Amino acid sequence: MRFLALSARKDLLRILRDPIALLTWIALPIIMNGMMALIFREGDPMPQGKLLFVDQDQTLVSGLISSAFSREPLSRMILVERMDEPAARKRIDAGDASAMLIVPKGFSDAFFQRKQSTLTLVKNPSARIVPEMIQQAVDIVLEGAFYLQRVLGPDFDRFTSGPPSDLAVAAMSVRTNQLMRQFSYYIDPPLIDLETKVIQQQKKRAPFPVLFFPGMLMLALFGLAVSRSEDIWRERAQGTLRRALATPQNMASYFGGKVLALGAVTALIGALGLVLARYALSAEIHNPAAALLWAPCAGMSFYVLNIIIQLAASDPRSGVMLSMLILFICGMIGGSFFPFEMMPAWLAAIGRFAPNGWLVLRFKEMLQGPIDPVQLFYAFGTLVVLNGIAFYLICVRLRKWSVA
């Protein structure tokens, strides 16, 4: 225990002796996201756009499509205006809307009969985000419709060939119910649900820096973890790992000290970030205690992850390259370079399973609430279990790795 503390102190000293790396990884995400904010700034913190909806079909199906835009969170970002095609064309040509969506006549019939039919989406090239979002939303609705069509196709046929018997209706409702339960995961456009969950609580629109803050902080911690994990190569080259093995102490204390040292530094960064977010950006912090604890937990997890990467690599160069590559990919898809709210929905859906994506989303829940104790327990518990396993494996591997 004393050696663990000694090792943590030693590594803390070593981290602080390299302030450039520390500052780089704090400054880089801030600068990067500051630039993003400048690029995407449209005066308003939330992208806002107009969708011209031309419904030539006037059926339940076309109604469903337009209703997708009246649900949160899209409804707050996109205003739907219904009109006829010539008027819509004039408006979009004049650049007075983000996009125009035409549902052609007979679309509903074609849908039920599983025939080819085409929706027309005209995007305004001068706007960037909103048309993308509209396209995503339409894609999702259509994908959902596709599965519905696949699954319930035979039953649809019965509808189109005259009124069904009572027995057929009953059988179908039983079947539908079963299928719905089975397929609900695929059929419910999951992405709208995902984003709804995150944003719904935001009563007022978050300003850009607040929107960026969780991803930014996680990126800083991730980057710092990458730069510190590189040090394990230095320790091997310097021979200190080997010397540690010749002491009566165990590798768990030695490596644990490193993890704790990074935990201390990331706790400090997290606390500073949260204070800044709270008082300089007036961000809401729903559960400060959890959020304060989450930063070092995330920092240590990133570190453990990157040590695994280093131990798997054949030399320092490839180890660091691999770590950086993963940092950038995860940063892209995991809500760090762009907040999830601004990402294409399909990407956000993948990104929430990226390590930093998962950490960012839990962090957001802690910031924006609500998150109940059970969810908190699962979030921290997941980290403890995964890192515990990783820690054990690393300690076993480090022994061999140090003398190789």
Place this chain on the structure above:
Amino acid sequence: MLRVDQLRKSFGELTAVDGIGLEANPGEIYGLLGPNGAGKTTTLSCICGLLTPTSGHIWVNGHDVVRDGVEARRVLGVVPQDLALFEDLSARENLEYWGGAWGMRGQALTQRTTEVLEATGLLDRSKEPVKNFSGGMKRRLNFGCGVVHQPKLLLLDEPTVGVDPQSRVRLLELVREQARNGACVLYTTHYMEEAEALCHRLAIVDHGRIVAQAPLAELRAMAGERDVLRLTGTFSPPAVREALSREDRLEVIQIDETSATLSVADASRRLPAIFSAIHAAGGEIRDTVLRQPTLESLFLKLTGKELRE
């Protein structure tokens, strides 16, 4: 204090240590002498638990290093051949950290650290990060880190390589002091004078085996019988071997086209006879070096190699 029994360590095909056995007692400085690649470092690595022996046993202070490694390492101090220092920490921080790893703390640790800094001549630079140090200074600190906790068994792997003569004298004095205080020291070196000046007992190692193992005086006596004659020139090895085989109390240690090394009793008197025999065998001698019997000549005789090229 230290007992090594039939130690073998293989790396795949290569057997680096092949049945080494030795025993060293408290207060004793035991020298391990051998050419490059003899297996000295590998032996030391097995003793301190870095490597697991392929077979054989090692006991440190009565504890088996494989089964009871933690207890064995409690009394161990290591000065590795390669440096093992935190470059971004200061000399004092390095010493205190490693001292702490062996359970030292508080005033005793601070005091001992100062003592070691003084002995290694680093006291005035003790606050500087080690990366600013010269190679020799790092070596001295590396040494200090191994002795800071006053181990009962001290493993030294060529600790004085690259250290200037004055510092070397001080380091050796520090080693002696450890031994006087009851530590058992296993000392690996390439410097014959060092071994002669320092060690009570010596083992000469080659190809992972001990070729001679005895107290220093005994080894000197073994070496004492014969001188070493080193010749350079042009030789026809088979012919020269043939010619010299007729000479009494003479042994060819090594011979090739341009050099020959002979072990000869009473060499100075017999030089003319040896020269004419070589001439008769078509050899031509350009240069002659005759060495009085030393540990070095014994080493040469036993291993056929110069200790230092």
